[in-house]
Structures are given as structure tokens and as C-alpha cells.
Amino acid sequence: MADLCDRLLATVLAAADVGAATLRHLPPVPKGRTVAVGAGKAAAAMAAALDRAWTGPLSGLVITRHGHGLPAGRIEVVEAGHPLPDDQGPRAAARILDLVRGLGPDDLVIALVSGGGSALMALPAPGLTLADKQAVTRALLRAGTPIGEINVVRKHLSAIKGGRLALAAAPAPLAALLVSDVPGDDPATIASGPTVPDPSTLAEARAIVERWRLDVPAAVAAHLRAPAAETPKPGDPRLARQGATVILRPADVLAAAEAAARAADRTVLNLGDRVEGEARRIGAEHARLALANRDRGPLAILSGGELTVTIAGDGGAGGPNKEYLLGLALGLGGAPGIRALAVDTDGIDGTSPDAGARIDPTTLARARALGLDAAALLAANRSRTFFEALGDLVVTGPTRTNVNDFRAIIVDGDLG
Structure with missing residues (x-):
């Protein structure tokens, strides 16, 4: 009927309340500063819940889709383009990297990450432009490429995803709270895994481009052949203080x-x-x-x-x-x-x-x-x-x- x-x-949307899920998984307040960063369609609601509950000093910035923002108190909310990135996303992503750099071992980074974060944090790797990433994203979407394969490519074109946000935050500990929108709930796949080591490789990214017969910009093709474009891998000692918890699953x-x-x-x-x-x-x-x-x-x-x-x-x-x-x-x-x-x-x-x-x-x-x-x-x-x-x-x-x-x-x- x-x-x-x-x-x-109605039952599904109530069960998907990210504010309640965030509050169930908050880490302890550290001795030093707490900086909250993140991106995704749920990021603003997660940030608002964190701001209401957090008893210590707090600052930060999260990125969400246009029209999905709401006030989050001490945490700034920036709206950006999705699924095709716009210029708001890269600017905000660069600011996120600046916020976490220079933190110490007594500080804490809380990363609020959900689906959509990959497009919203579209900060191109050195040598690439936003137009390059937009062209690749458009080609991937038009081809009907599965989201997991889309994210393998996007990680290797990014200055912040595929574990690079966690690298920027070190040596500060990082607690990532993740809302999954992907089959299998792999933290390395959710929003292209900005806070966790990346098991995928440049070779896999190249193979995806070839398999789907994508016409990508020359700069992208060259980047995917450059060893320096490889992402940090599991076991990297620089990510030893990174932790990721999937707080809500499909x-x-x-x-x-x-x-x-x-x-x-x-x-x-x-x-x-x-x-x-x-x-x-x-x-x-x-x-x-x-x-x-x-x-x-x-x-x-x-x-x-x-x-x-x-x-x-x-x-x-x-x-x-x-x-x-x-x-x-x-x-x-x-x-x-x-x-x-x-x-x-x-x-x-x-x-x-x-x-x-x-x-x-x-x-x-x-x-x-x-x-x-x-x-x-x-x-x-x-x-x-x-x-x-x-x-x-x-x-x-x-x-x-x-x-x-x-x-x-x-x-x-x-x-x-």
C-alpha cells in the first residue's frame, strides 16, 4: 500500500540522522586545540551536532553541497558544487589544509566526512586545474562508471584526498567520523578517503581511464603516469595516529x-x-x-x-x-x-x-x-x-x- x-x-530518514550518530561517537576532549574539518552532504549537520556538544575550544571548516548548509556555531560551513566541482570547493579545501597544518601532538583534528565529499573537496594536485578535474568527473559520470572506480581516479588527481588530509594534520591525532554511502563501507572509498591510507594505485587509476575509454586532458594523462602522484599507503608511519570510525551505514x-x-x-x-x-x-x-x-x-x-x-x-x-x-x-x-x-x-x-x-x-x-x-x-x-x-x-x-x-x-x- x-x-x-x-x-x-520516514523510517529510513529517521534512522539516517547523522547528528545523533555523531554524538554517539565523539572522541575525548584533548589537552590542546580541537579543529573540525570535513566535507560531504552530511557535513553541516554533523558539524552542528559537534558544536552543540563539544565542551572544549573548537574551530574549523566543513564543505557541503549548495543548499545543504546550516549554521554550525564555531565551525564555518562553506557550500560548493556537486557532483561537478565549482571554484568554491578548491578554495575551501585549501583552507582546510591550512587549518590542520602546524598542529601538535596535544591537539586533535576531528574529520567529519560523508558521501559527496570527493567532489566538494576537489583540490587539484600540483600541475592540474579545476577544469581538468571537472572534465574527468564529467567523463566518468557520463560513462556510468561505478563510484568506487570514480574515487580511485579522483584520489590520484587530488592534493587532499587519498590520505593527504591526514598527512597534512600529522603529528596531531586525527579522529575521522564517517557516514558511508558506498557498498562495503570502506573508509578508503568514502569521499575518496581523505583521512586514511589509500590501497589503490596509479596503475589502477590508469586502467580505469583506459577501460571506460575516457577522453581526459593531456595534463591528467601525464599526471597519472608520474610516480610522485602516488598516494600514501597502508603502513605509512606518518599516519600512525589516524583513526577512522564509520558511524552510520546503509x-x-x-x-x-x-x-x-x-x-x-x-x-x-x-x-x-x-x-x-x-x-x-x-x-x-x-x-x-x-x-x-x-x-x-x-x-x-x-x-x-x-x-x-x-x-x-x-x-x-x-x-x-x-x-x-x-x-x-x-x-x-x-x-x-x-x-x-x-x-x-x-x-x-x-x-x-x-x-x-x-x-x-x-x-x-x-x-x-x-x-x-x-x-x-x-x-x-x-x-x-x-x-x-x-x-x-x-x-x-x-x-x-x-x-x-x-x-x-x-x-x-x-x-x-
């Missing part, structure tokens, strides 16, 4: 959704928080799964993870959650008793000003009545056009959290 989708979304909110669905007398099929792949293809697969399980009675099929979109032509207007849903709707073909919701928990699906959308058994029929060709719009990456015309977009506004996507398919049983 549609209201169960709404209840599950699996945490998926577990909360599962509990809420069971409380609503649903059998739950939890596909996990690591579902990856082309959005429309996964939508079609989940349609087959839902149809095959209609005889199991009232059912909730839940999943998380991050899907990708391969952009065609002029790029269209959509996002991975809406492409997933359109692929799901086409696969279901209007089957009775099945409805679904898919959203990005940060409130932004791709670059759209919506979190995602919903479908029900009438979706395709209502679209046909409006003269909409669902398959053609999906092929053109115009899923937002489709759902906007139907009035079925889900708009949350900035949630100031980011634990990846949430998808729920509600199956009322075999009504055929």
Missing part, C-alpha cells in the same frame, strides 16, 4: 526499514545494501523478482546500494532511482497489487531537485493517457520528464544525510 512506502521512507537504515515492514505484517525480502549496476537493468530484474514472488503473500522487497546510469545523447533529465523505477514499471507491465518507491537518501536523485519517485499498477496506463512513451523516455534518460508529468516525484528537499539509495517494492499478493 502506498502509505507503507511513505512510512518506510545497512543500518535498511535494517530499520526491514523492522518497520515486519511490524506492518509483511514478509521481507532484503536484497542488501550493495546492489549495483545499470539502473534500468536492475529495475527490470527486480520486476521479475516481484512477479515471481506474488504467491508469498504480503511482501516487501527492500534494497540499497548505488545504481548507475549510462547517459545517451544530450543527457536527458533523470537520475538512477527514477531510471530504476521506469525500468521496474515497464517490467511489471501494470501488474496488480505491486507498487514501489526509490529515492536517494540525500534528497537529490542524480542532479534532479527530487529524491526519486514512486510507481503503482496505474503508472503505465496514466502515462499512455498523457501521450507519454515510457520506453522512449527511458532510452533518452528522460525519466524525470515521465514522473513529473504523472505527479509521482518524491520531493524531500535536502536531508543533510547520505546513506545511499533506498528502494522498496510492496507486493500485496497474487491478485490475478
